[in-house]
Amino acid sequence: MKYSKYALISIVAIAFITSGVFFFVMYNNGISNLNHSTQDWGAFGSYIGGIVAPFASLIAGILVYQSLKADTYYRKLELIRESLLRLDSEFYKVLTNPTQIQFDNESNVSIERLIILISNDKVTLSDEYEHALISLLRNLAIISRAIEHYLFLMDSFDANIRDRDWLINTEKSYWVYRYARISNRLETIFGISKINEVFSKEEIASARYLGFISK
Structure with a gap:
């Protein structure tokens, strides 16, 4: 759960930073008003998507890796507990x-x-x-x-x-x-x-x- 939270925060942060850089460049080039052209907004969306998408894919890959790692850990923990309970059962059988x-x-x-x-x-x-x-x-x-x-x-x-x-x-x-x-x-x-x-x-x-x- 904590990795998912960090991933969401990272994606939102990247989107904000990318948008900020875009508008900063626009302002430096003397463009202070937003254009209402659908074509321009489409280009802006492509720009944001082109930068955010690779990061999102990377983060998704990391989440998949963490999920597999956690699953392996839980299986290992379960296996050790089963072995421990078998040891406990045999020991207590001898004891009692x-x-x-x-x-x-x-x-x-x-x-x-x-x-x-x-x-x-x-x-x-x-x-x-x-x-x-x-x-x-x-x-x-x-x-x-x-x-x-x-x-x-x-x-x-x-x-x-x-x-x-x-x-x-x-x-x-x-x-x-x-x-x-x-x-x-x-x-x-x-x-x-x-x-x-x-x-x-x-x-x-x-x-x-x-x-x-x-x-």
């Missing part, structure tokens, strides 16, 4: 599905429940549990990077700053609500040094930006 783990009177404790129990010192972190949770950390690292990249792309969304910021903050809040609690408990269990081993530098930065791990 029942396991063979038993605790007191609870049977088939989920990984999410196990994380809570270990972080509350209700269950000892065995080698088997550690292996499962490290695998979960790796998946969380991948998701952290994907979420930040998605939010970064949304920053280029063709909208006013207020709407864009609201949209980004809403999306970020959703993912923080979704994962921060579990990721913070995993940090409590393993410590930041272990997370630094599992996460890459980029993934560490993404997780910190999202509040999944401490600053």
Whole structure:
């Protein structure tokens, strides 16, 4: 929309400037009155059209390019969101599905429940549990990077700053609500040094930006 507005302003400005130059030349040549001849006005129209039309064609080409660019951007954004949602679905499936783990009177404790129990010192972190949770950390690292990249792309969304910021903050809040609690408990269990081993530098930065791990 903003490109269309600028294009219209540009065309109107060119038409005014062109007309101004025409009348200025007329005045310098001693012609101070407008001619009522249809032929002269036709020539004037041809003059304006001959100058404005190439600029209008150029601007139209730019608008077409911007439209194709925006369409590519929106498709890319949609593709990344679909990929992110698939990652989220698989991750949450692993997190919430029942396991063979038993605790007191609870049977088939989920990984999410196990994380809570270990972080509350209700269950000892065995080698088997550690292996499962490290695998979960790796998946969380991948998701952290994907979420930040998605939010970064949304920053280029063709909208006013207020709407864009609201949209980004809403999306970020959703993912923080979704994962921060579990990721913070995993940090409590393993410590930041272990997370630094599992996460890459980029993934560490993404997780910190999202509040999944401490600053």
